[in-house]
Amino acid sequence: MFVDKVRIYVKGGDGGAGCMSFRREAHVPKGGPDGGDGGHGGNVVIQADLGVSSLIDYRFKHHFKAERGTHGKGSRMRGADGEDMILKVPVGTVIHEYFEETKETGELIADLTHDGERITVALGGVGGRGNVHFVTSTRRAPAFAELGEPSQEQWVELEMKLMADAALVGMPSAGKSSLISKISAARPKIGDYPFTTLVPNLGVATSGDLSFVCADVPGLIEGAHEGRGLGHEFLRHIERTALIVHVVDLTGDYEGRDPLNDYEVINRELELYASDLASRPRIVVANKIDVPGTEEICKKLAERVRADSIAAAGGDEFADSPIDPKLYCISALTGKGVDSLKAAIATKVHELREEARAKAAEQPEFDHVWEHKREMRDRRFTVRKLSDGVFRVEGGQVERMVIQTDWENEDAIAFLQHRFKRIGVEDALAKAGARNGDEIRIVGRAFEFESATADDAFEELDI
Template sequence: MFIDKVRVFVKAGNGGAGCMSFRREAHVPKGGPDGGDGGHGGNVVIEADAAVSSLIDYRFKHHFKATRGTHGKGSRMHGANGDDLVLKVPIGTVVREYFEDTRETGELIADLTHDGERVVVAQGGVGGRGNIHFVTPTRRAPAFAELGEPAQEGWIELEMKLMADAALVGMPSAGKSSLISKMSAAKPKIADYPFTTLVPNLGVARSGDYSFVVADIPGLIEGAHEGKGLGHEFLRHIERTALIVHVVDLTGDYEKRDPLEDYRIINEELALYADELACRPRIVVANKIDVEGTEEAAERLAAQVKADSVAAADGDEFAPSPIDPKLYRISALTGEGVDQLKAAIAAKVHELREAAREELAGEIQYDHVWEHKREERDKRFEVAKLSDGIFRVQGPMIERMVVQTDWENDEAIAFLQHRLKRAGVEKALERAGAVDGDEIRIVGRSFEFESAQTAEDIYKDLDL
């Protein structure tokens, strides 16, 4: 089964709780704090793997969770970190945010185009710190520790786009499947009716010293860019290919279509789907020259291809660009002209690979880019006035501070108050109009606002 788009829910592991403990030894009546840290939770990682060919592993299982960190213990014993959960996907998989409630995709997380390339899609929670970290000159015996940080979670969309050097495109029954079977060892289904091919087929072809991967894309129809005939499902697999091989049926199939009109429709659909496809290098192939009476259609098509090539060279925005001025005439049935076509495709692919080699040196490090975006978003918080005297503070980092706090421990609450002040929450509330006595809500907890200089007097817990 060919699965090329799935949505899955990922949850990293929560951090383990830090330990509040004091050293207890014979003849040492006042041993210092020795509580260990909690272990970090495991991350959820998406990794491109050349051995994986589809997203079928995620067709029926949609929820994935990494292991949590274990809690710290006394005697400075730190908890073990949770194991990362690595989800293998095919090379060419695009990873995006997905919002299940609105059914919309969000930001691009990564475009995994190389074997072994990976990105963290859910960060494990940081383990809570033991009480050994909270010793100060004035607080020699801290009787509190942090709870583990909650892990990141959410839906992501995985979309597989074929990684092929050349894509065979054309109208239904143009002979693309027959051609790929002649060019490579691929064995697609071949029949004399439209839409025989419903999923893309890949084959490896060789010509001389060069080899290339060719994809047989299911037939396109007019309106494919709008989704007609599963157009979007097929067109997206052309986006990555370096070279478009446009196969035109000289016979017009059983509908007796005009080959030039078919040629025009496919060019137009590619351009309307994505501007960059209009500028993708292409080779035009006239198929079924073994059928009598196709000579005249071949000559007309050759003239149009040459004219388009000249127009593209002159910068005409309406011409497919850039385009090989030669029309390659073949018979996918008998094999006539296929070897010459393979040689032309191999040479062009090699040329395009060499041109792209320098670009790979400046390859995007998605882990760094996504991590930077995530950190920026994580630090943001906002203050909303719910009604007179009631305000809500929302933001990932601020909410985690509250969740990490042991609410049965007064010292832990005082430390939270200090952290909130340092994060700028007090000033933000004052700018929003909060005054002494107003109710402040953060993640199910409620506080009474008091503008004070000492952290211990900023908030009073109302224990909601």
């Protein structure tokens, strides 16, 4: 089964709790705190792998969770870290945020285009610190430790786009499958009826010292950009290819279509689906020249291609154009003209690869970009007034601080109040209009707000 789009829920492992412990040994009367840290939770990592050909592994299983960290122990013994969960996907997988409640796709996380490339989509929680970390000049024996940090969790959408250098596009039964079988070792299903090809086929072609990967994309029809026929299901695979090879059936197939009109329809559908496809490098191929009576239409198509090439170059006949001015006339059945077409594709792909390699060196790594965005978003918090005297504080970092706090320990609560003040929660509440005695809600806890000048700005309420 060919699966090219799935949505999965990922959750890192929670961090282990830090230990509250004091050194107790004979002849060591005041040993001091020696609680160890909790282990970090494992991350959920998505990795591109050339050995994976589809997203079938995520068709029926949608929830993935990494291993949690273990708790710290006395004698400064640190808990073990949880193992990362590695989810392998095909090379060419695009990862987006996905919001399950609204069924909407969010921001791009990564585009994994190379074997081994990876991105962390759910960070494991940091292990809680043991009480040894909270010793100060005035707090010599801290009787509290941090609980483990909860991990990140989210839904993501995985979308596979074929990694091919050239894509064969055209109307159904234009001969694309026959052509890819001639230029490569691919053996797709070939038939004399429309939509014989229902899934994209990949083939590796070689011409001299050059080679390229070619994709046979299922036939397109008018309205494909709106989802008609196979529409969006396979147009997405053309987006990634460097070169479009437009195959035109000179016979018009059994329906007796006008080949010139077919040529225009495919061009229009590509442009309507994604505007940048109109300027994508393109080679036009006239297929089935072995059929008698196709000479005249072949000449007309060659004139149209040349005119389009000049127009794409801004009207300058001698300027570079994304459209090759030459019409390649072939017979995928007999093999006539196929070798020269293959050489032209290989040469053009080689040129485009060199250009892409130069541009890629200037691009930042996805992991760094996504991590920076995630950290910035995590640190932000909002203060919302729910009603008179009731406020809610929301934000990833703030909420994790509350979850990490041991609410049975007064020292731990006092430390949380200090952290709130340091990151600006108290100031934000005051600006939002919070007054002494107002109720402040964070996650599942409620606090009573007091003036920032007081020793304790928050006092926990029982809810």
